[in-house]
Amino acid sequence: GESVGLHLPTLSVQEGDNSIINCAYSNSASDYFIWYKQESGKGPQFIIDIRSNMDKRQGQRVTVLLNKTVKHLSLQIAATQPGDSAVYFCAENIGNAGNMLTFGGGTRLMVKP
Amino acid sequence: KAGVTQTPRYLIKTRGQQVTLSCSPISGHRSVSWYQQTPGQGLQFLFEYFSETQRNKGNFPGRFSGRQFSNSRSEMNVSTLELGDSALYLCASSGMTGGSEKLFFGSGTQLSVL
Numbered sequence: 001g002e003s004v005g006l007h008l009p010t011l012s013v014q015e016g017d018n019s020i021i022n023c024a025y026s027n028s029a030s031d032y033f034i035w036y037k038q039e040s041g042k043g044p045q046f047i048i049d050i051r052s053n054m055d056k057r058q059g060q061r062v063t064v065l066l067n068k069t070v071k072h073l074s075l076q077i078a079a080t081q082p083g084d085s086a087v088y089f090c091a092e093n094i095g096n097a098g099n100m101l102t103f104g105g106g107t108r109l110m111v112k113p
Numbered sequence: 114k115a116g117v118t119q120t121p122r123y124l125i126k127t128r129g130q131q132v133t134l135s136c137s138p139i140s141g142h143r144s145v146s147w148y149q150q151t152p153g154q155g156l157q158f159l160f161e162y163f164s165e166t167q168r169n170k171g172n173f174p175g176r177f178s179g180r181q182f183s184n185s186r187s188e189m190n191v192s193t194l195e196l197g198d199s200a201l202y203l204c205a206s207s208g209m210t211g212g213s214e215k216l217f218f219g220s221g222t223q224l225s226v227l
Contacts, residue, residue: 034215043117043203043218044156089156099144099207099216100169103156 008087010108019077019111023090023104028071030092034101035064035075037086044089047075077109085111115140117219119204125225131192134222138185138206144168145187146216147179150201159202162187191224199226 013019025033031052036044050057050064050073057064063076073090087108091101118137126132138145146169147159158171162181179189185206191198201223205216 032214036218041220043205043220046215046217049215091156098161098163098168099146099205099214100158100161100171101146101148101156101216102158103148105155 008106008108010110012110012112013080015080015082015111015113017080019075019080019084019109021075021077021088021107021109023073023075023107025071025073025090025092025104026102027092027094028068029094030102032093033064033066033073034091034093035062035073036089036091036103037084038089038106039086047088080109080111082111082113085109117204117206117217119202119219119222121222122220123223123225125227126194127227128194128196130194131190132194132224133188133190134202134204134224136187136189136204136206136219138187138204139208139217142206142208142217143185144207145181145185146205146207147187147189148203148205148218149173150203150221151199156203159189194226196226198224200224 034049035047038044048059048064061078065074087106089106090104120135144163146161150156161169165181176192181187201221203221205218207214
């Protein structure tokens, strides 16, 4: 993903609704993808990951979808809660490159009570 | 299990000085990576160390360097600081040896260069 600079895209949702955060990744050779959540003053927190041999993976209240054809990744959060308010980053990794992640620019999720 | 620990939490330096940041990975983790986070450039990879060897390096000038010790603790150094080096420096560790595994991040060191 490309950095979008100072202005972060913002997604505003009502508490209890589902959220969908999208990410376009850049390298067709990437075979591992991660979503991170970052709250103010903290480091990124792992949410869920997916490898390129899958197109969907589910966790607790979260689902990641991978579309390799268009190099698109999405994070779905079910029943969004105020505690989900944060900046969300997608990251990609090429399998033979160790742990070298390329991060997207991030999306700010705001949950209205 | 304790998480990734970074020290110090905040640093203020002046241009031209040098700085050393420290990172203790999760116990048992052998891979340590460093990232720079700024509002303008987002999260950018600096370097990764595994078993005391630099395994990957990002596109940063030679003023940025790092090392890893036998206990997997890592330090990064920035020499001849510039105003643009002001950023949140994040350390992450991973327990897998082959790469392409989830990274666990510390809370970062916020560096301000005046």
